[in-house]
Amino acid sequence: MAIKEKITDFFEKYTQTLNGEKDTYLFSLREKSIKLFQELGIPTLKNEEWKYTKLNFLNSIDFELSNSPLKTMPDNFQISDYYIDNFEGNILVFINGFFSDQFSRIINTKDDLIISNLNEAKAKYPDIIQNYLSKYTDENNNPFTALNTALSNDGAVIIIPENSVSILPIHFLFINLPDNKNIITNTRNIIIVDSNSKAQIIETNHSIGDYSSFHNSVTEIFIKQNADVEYYKFQNENNNAYYIGTTQIHQERDSKLLSTTISLGGKFIRNNLNSILDGENGEAYFNGLYFIGNEDFVDNHTLADHAKPHCNSNENYKGIIDGKATAVFNGKIMVRPYAQKTNAYQSNKNILLSEDATINTKPQLEIFADDVKCSHGATSGFLNRDAIFYFRARGIDEKTAQSYLLNSFSSDIIETIRNDSLRDLIKSEVAKKLSMNDLYFCSILESNKI
Amino acid sequence: MSLLKIQNLKVNINGKEILKGLNLEVNPGEIHAIMGPNGSGKSTLAGVLAGKEDYEVVEGTIEFEGKNIFEMSPEDRAREGLFLAFQYPIEIPGVSNASFMKTAVNEIRKYRNLEPLDAMDFLKIMREKAKLVEMDQAFLNRSVNDGFSGGEKKRNEIFQLAMLEPKLAILDETDSGLDIDALKIVSYGVNKVRNKDNAFIVITHYQRLLNYIIPDFVHVLFDGKLVVSGGKELAFDLEEKGYDWIKKQYNGVLV
Numbered sequence: 263m264a265i266k267e268k269i270t271d272f273f274e275k276y277t278q279t280l281n282g283e284k285d286t287y288l289f290s291l292r293e294k295s296i297k298l299f300q301e302l303g304i305p306t307l308k309n310e311e312w313k314y315t316k317l318n319f320l321n322s323i324d325f326e327l328s329n330s331p332l333k334t335m336p337d338n339f340q341i342s343d344y345y346i347d348n349f350e351g352n353i354l355v356f357i358n359g360f361f362s363d364q365f366s367r368i369i370n371t372k373d374d375l376i377i378s379n380l381n382e383a384k385a386k387y388p389d390i391i392q393n394y395l396s397k398y399t400d401e402n403n404n405p406f407t408a409l410n411t412a413l414s415n416d417g418a419v420i421i422i423p424e425n426s427v428s429i430l431p432i433h434f435l436f437i438n439l440p441d442n443k444n445i446i447t448n449t450r451n452i453i454i455v456d457s458n459s460k461a462q463i464i465e466t467n468h469s470i471g472d473y474s475s476f477h478n479s480v481t482e483i484f485i486k487q488n489a490d491v492e493y494y495k496f497q498n499e500n501n502n503a504y505y506i507g508t509t510q511i512h513q514e515r516d517s518k519l520l521s522t523t524i525s526l527g528g529k530f531i532r533n534n535l536n537s538i539l540d541g542e543n544g545e546a547y548f549n550g551l552y553f554i555g556n557e558d559f560v561d562n563h564t565l566a567d568h569a570k571p572h573c574n575s576n577e578n579y580k581g582i583i584d585g586k587a588t589a590v591f592n593g594k595i596m597v598r599p600y601a602q603k604t605n606a607y608q609s610n611k612n613i614l615l616s617e618d619a620t621i622n623t624k625p626q627l628e629i630f631a632d633d634v635k636c637s638h639g640a641t642s643g644f645l646n647r648d649a650i651f652y653f654r655a656r657g658i659d660e661k662t663a664q665s666y667l668l669n670s671f672s673s674d675i676i677e678t679i680r681n682d683s684l685r686d687l688i689k690s691e692v693a694k695k696l697s698m699n700d701l702y703f704c705s706i707l708e709s710n711k712i
Numbered sequence: 713m714s715l716l717k718i719q720n721l722k723v724n725i726n727g728k729e730i731l732k733g734l735n736l737e738v739n740p741g742e743i744h745a746i747m748g749p750n751g752s753g754k755s756t757l758a759g760v761l762a763g764k765e766d767y768e769v770v771e772g773t774i775e776f777e778g779k780n781i782f783e784m785s786p787e788d789r790a791r792e793g794l795f796l797a798f799q800y801p802i803e804i805p806g807v808s809n810a811s812f813m814k815t816a817v818n819e820i821r822k823y824r825n826l827e828p829l830d831a832m833d834f835l836k837i838m839r840e841k842a843k844l845v846e847m848d849q850a851f852l853n854r855s856v857n858d859g860f861s862g863g864e865k866k867r868n869e870i871f872q873l874a875m876l877e878p879k880l881a882i883l884d885e886t887d888s889g890l891d892i893d894a895l896k897i898v899s900y901g902v903n904k905v906r907n908k909d910n911a912f913i914v915i916t917h918y919q920r921l922l923n924y925i926i927p928d929f930v931h932v933l934f935d936g937k938l939v940v941s942g943g944k945e946l947a948f949d950l951e952e953k954g955y956d957w958i959k960k961q962y963n964g965v966l967v
Binding site for chain 2: 646647648649651652653654655656657658659660662666667669670671673674
């Protein structure tokens with residue numbers, strides 16, 4: 263059976279389990295979304311949004327829907343292996359797409375703060391689901407978002423009340439652990455950060471074992487007036503991991519978004535990051551680093567949607583591509599007619615480490631206002647030979663020289679991460695990839711104040 | 713045994729003959745100045761010694777302490793004790809001077825079967841050597857040559873020279889673009905590092921630097937060969953008379 267028919271089948275079976283919910287808003291949304299999915303189908307390379315993104319794994323791998331929580335964890339499973347060292351904050355763990363009370367760690371409790379999961383929230387906070395779910399998402403032209411809305415059964419729900427500036431960071435930890443079949447998980451996260459509040463969210467994905475898993479994720483973030491959100495995504499997965507994720511952000515006036523996406527591995531990764539700057543004086547920073555090899559594939563599609571005047575968007579993505587890996591970057595800047603005095607900047611720089619590595623990079627500017635500043639630049643090339651010679655002339659071999667240069671190339675993106683424990687983790691993972699063990703020397707120097 | 717022995721060196725770049733049979737012998741404790749007009753092959757000589765790509769060695773030999781340097785990678789030449797102070801030092805944003813030098817020093821120590829220096833010992837040595845070229849402490853944390861002025865870049869080359877303690881250092885137009893104060897600082901650093909066991913090849917266009925770094929031998933490189941050699945007085949002659957008489961004598965061309 264082709265994937266499209268299989269998904270229809272999944273949907274029928276899934277909705278049979280939702281007997282008590284048939285009259286809810288969510289249920290009608292699911293029915294609408296599965297229809298949209300059927301109409302849209304799986305995109306082919308003829309679809310401009312998926313031009314360089316081959317989705318044949320969906321048919322070549324026999325996936326089943328992950329439809330129940332895992333009953334027993336493998337003997338060698340240690341949840342602490344997936345926690346971030348020295349992380350202080352709330353951790354929400356999802357195994358095979360289902361919230362795990364056992365492994366999660368929720369510290370912050372306050373009457374009006376909600377740290378919950380979709381499965382619980384749909385019964386407990388139906389108004390929130392009705393008012394926010396799918397409010398700005400792209401079901402109408404993205405079949406994977408439609409698929410997610412139709413089939414998602416769990417995910418994180420975070421509601422931060424106004425004037426909350428001291429909420430601890432929140433880590434969403436998604437572990438896919440297929441035990442006897444290849445699985446699809448659909449997780450849906452909703453984050454609402456009310457006026458004058460601050461939030462720091464980290465999302466990491468992990469696939470374990472010999473079976474493949476396809477994680478189809480949608481995250482909706484609502485940033486209210488003068489609120490400030492940091493949203494970090496760290497992807498360092500094995501070659502059985504397939505991931506498509508859409509992050510849809512809505513920003514009110516004076517709000518600020520800092521998003522950093524780090525992809526160090528995975529067989530297939532597609533990140534869609536869309537932010538609507540829907541109030542004056544909003545700021546959005548999109549940073550990304552992809553550092554991949556083997557036959558990995560990483561695709562970052564971003565959209566800075568300037569809907570109101572006087573907003574800034576600043577995008578900086580960098581890539582290091584080795585082996586037979588392929589990366590795609592598509593940065594769209596939309597400036598709507600009313601959005602005068604927009605500042606939008608975009609940069610995408612790439613280093614290719616092998617003749618067989620590929621980058622497809624494309625800026626896409628659609629500007630309908632006349633008083634705006636927009637600029638973009640994209641580069642791709644090999645490492646600077648003169649710089650490598652300079653290292654060698656000082657007794658440092660070529661491989662180490664290359665590691666230093668790549669580390670310095672990627673460091674400004676990693677430094678945008680303001681969560682110390684996550685930044686340390688990423689630094690050490692990058693250092694591992696570069697076979698470097700001396701990267702912390704600089705911080706020793708700084709702490710010695712020489 | 714001499715430290716460096718170059719015999720009948722012929723080098724092409726993109727098929728064009730640049731060095732046309734150059735001979736030079738350098739012994740420990742000596743300072744050799746190589747002077748010459750633009751385009752005579754001075755920087756090519758420096759690049760060939762350090763192992764830069766893009767040069768085609770057509771004929772001749774270069775021995776460093778009796779070993780054929782053409783069989784050594786650039787990093788091994790550095791580890792053996794050969795140092796090139798670049799005419800145009802490369803900027804490396806994101807890599808601190810301290811971390812760059814720590815890696816270099818320890819790579820060289822490893823090659824010589826020495827234990828790596830620990831961070832504290834290394835810092836001590838680094839502070840000491842930075843003082844030689846009047847580099848302040850903040851400089852050690854700055855990225856290698858990134859945003860440095862011309863003078864700072866050249867001082868950084870001498871700092872690296874002092875850190876790595878080579879047997880033979882080649883200064884490729886280290887004086888070019890330096891004001892007199894920077895020139896004095898650079899020369900002071902070189903004179904502090906020099907001793908009876910190491911040697912220098914000072915490549916320069918002008919005599920000025922040789923007031924501060926006193927050479928034992930001065931050679932004139934012209935049209936790919938060393939055409940005249942003498943003591944330090946030769947540099948004064950060149951300063952006074954220019955290179956025209958050399959051009960006339962060795963090229964037969966009226967200038």
